[in-house]
Amino acid sequence: MKLSLKSDNNAIKVNKLTKKYFLKSQNKEIIALDEVSFSIDKGSMVALLGPNGAGKSTLINILAGITNKSSGKAFINGFDLDKSVNKAKLSIGVVPQELVMDPYFTPRETLNFQSGYYGLKKENYLTEYLLNKLKLEDKSDAYVRYLSGGMKRRLQIAKALIHDPEILILDEPTAGVDIELRYMLWDFLKKINSEGKTILLTTHYIEEAEHLCDRIAIIDNGTIIVDDTTSNLKEKNGESNILIECEENVTNFHIDNVNFTIDKKSIFINTKNPNKQLPIIMKTLSDLSLSISNIEVKKSNLEQVFLKLTNKWNILSI
Numbered sequence: 001m002k003l004s005l006k007s008d009n010n011a012i013k014v015n016k017l018t019k020k021y022f023l024k025s026q027n028k029e030i031i032a033l034d035e036v037s038f039s040i041d042k043g044s045m046v047a048l049l050g051p052n053g054a055g056k057s058t059l060i061n062i063l064a065g066i067t068n069k070s071s072g073k074a075f076i077n078g079f080d081l082d083k084s085v086n087k088a089k090l091s092i093g094v095v096p097q098e099l100v101m102d103p104y105f106t107p108r109e110t111l112n113f114q115s116g117y118y119g120l121k122k123e124n125y126l127t128e129y130l131l132n133k134l135k136l137e138d139k140s141d142a143y144v145r146y147l148s149g150g151m152k153r154r155l156q157i158a159k160a161l162i163h164d165p166e167i168l169i170l171d172e173p174t175a176g177v178d179i180e181l182r183y184m185l186w187d188f189l190k191k192i193n194s195e196g197k198t199i200l201l202t203t204h205y206i207e208e209a210e211h212l213c214d215r216i217a218i219i220d221n222g223t224i225i226v227d228d229t230t231s232n233l234k235e236k237n238g239e240s241n242i243l244i245e246c247e248e249n250v251t252n253f254h255i256d257n258v259n260f261t262i263d264k265k266s267i268f269i270n271t272k273n274p275n276k277q278l279p280i281i282m283k284t285l286s287d288l289s290l291s292i293s294n295i296e297v298k299k300s301n302l303e304q305v306f307l308k309l310t311n312k313w314n315i316l317s318i
Contacts, residue, residue: 010075011167011198012063013039017072019058019222032058034222035072042166045189045199047209050219051310056202057097059219060171064094077166090118093160095170099152103145107136107155110144111162118163130158133188150181157185161192168192170201174208186212206303216302220310233305241298242269242278247291255284265293 019033033055040046050056061067063074065085074081077091101110111127131137134154139147147155153173160168173189174182182205189212193199203209209216210230217227226233244267253260253267258277260269271277274297285292 009041010039011042011044011077012200013075014059014063015073017059017062017074018070019055019062019067020070031222033062033069036219036222036224038217038224038227040198040200042198043193043196044215045193045201045213046215046217047213048200048202048217048219049206049209049306050202054219054310055222056219057171058222060094060169060200060202063169064092065089090163091165092167092169093163093165095157095160095168095173097172097175099149099156101144101152101155101159103143105144106141107131107144107147107151107158108140110155111158114159114162120163126162126164130161134158135184150177153177153181154185157188166196167198167200170199172203173201174203174205182208206306210302218306218309226309230302233302240271240274242271242274242281243267243294243296243298244269244281244285244292245294246285247293250290253284253288253290255280 015037016035017033017037018031018035020029020031022028023030036055036059048056048059058067062069063076063081065081065088069081076088079085079088079091081088105113108127108131111130112125115122115125115127128137131140134157136151136154136158139151144152144155153176157170157173160170170189174185177185186208189199189201201209201212214230215228216230216233218225246265246267249264250262250267253262258269258271258281260267262268269277269281278297
């Protein structure tokens with residue numbers, strides 16, 4: 001998600017996007033977004049992570065045309081939001097956190113109405129296709145108010161896809177759903193992404209971002225603080241632990257430039273690259289004729305990286 005001068009391969013591109021508003025109750029100006037710049041390539045799936053109040057929803061609402069920016073530029077599928085807002089909106093489907101739908105419509109009526117809203121001809125309606133793909137056909141004629149929360153969530157996704165947009169933005173898509181539905185939605189998102197749809201999602205489930213996305217952007221206090229591939233983020237910012245248990249007490253173990261502690265028969269090693277360090281460690285142990293009874297490697301995960309980069313690491317000790 002590096003900002004590029006070329007826009008032909010950008011599904012989303014923003015340049016110095018800023019949103020300010022005045023908070024009367026505190027008599028001060030709030031900067032929700034502070035000159036945010038990034039781009040998302042077509043066909044990619046990217047996660048936007050950040051603590052509450054970081055600016056995620058503000059950014060999404062600007063891209064969706066719901067919130068007006070204060071300054072900066074935003075392009076959706078190459079269309080300038082300032083000059084071609086209707087074309088930009090047709091290129092994008094947005095799934096908000098809130099479940100917004102008429103409780104007295106059925107899922108079929110909801111999707112047909114949404115199709116008409118976009119001016120689609122009836123022969124081009126995707127209603128039955130999406131009801132099938134999101135496993136809603138059994139409840140297609142039930143009133144929305146009788147659907148479970150998970151079914152409403154799936155219907156919300158179907159609404160966003162009804163005009164077959166090239167870009168799908170999801171704000172907390174699996175919030176409040178059970179594990180089975182979460183995995184079903186993951187499979188669905190991976191499938192449509194493999195078929196060419198660009199997906200941007202926000203989530204508080206770090207596991208979700210790690211599982212689905214190959215790129216991660218972290219926003220905090222209205223600023224993108226890091227933007228990289230998932231693997232690079234973990235390698236550069238994470239720290240793994242290696243535990244080695246020996247048959248006898250360890251007395252003279254030492255490796256230059258390796259952070260380690262010894263407790264009788266156990267060696268604890270902190271490293272950013274356990275795969276690279278482990279062969280060196282094993283050779284040192286062999287040279288010392290130490291017999292190994294157990295080895296455990298705990299690699300850093302995206303959650304640890306997120307907490308570190310957003311200065312929330314102390315949460316782990318609560």
